Amino acid sequence: MPIIKSAKKAARQAEKRTANNQLIKKNIKAALKAFKADPTAENMSKAQSEYDKAAKKGLLKKNTASRRKAALAKFAKANKATA
Secondary structure, three states: OOOOHHHHHHHHHHHHHHHHHHHHHHHHHHHHHHHHHOOOHHHHHHHHHHHHHHHHHOOOOHHHHHHHHHHHHHHHHHOOOOO
């Protein structure tokens, strides 16, 4: 356990950030699962939005999010979903 005041605060901040990051990851996985089950334009938009949010928050790098969004578009095109 941290003893110094600043270390205690850093531990609290780390807990909050970890919880937020896990929530964002959970939302991405849920949106991705929904899109794979039913590849519609609406589901693709939601999944891409989740990737954008993760990139904006710094959870994913910008190019990683872009690459994954491109993969979604490729999957949608293969399954005849309108984008």
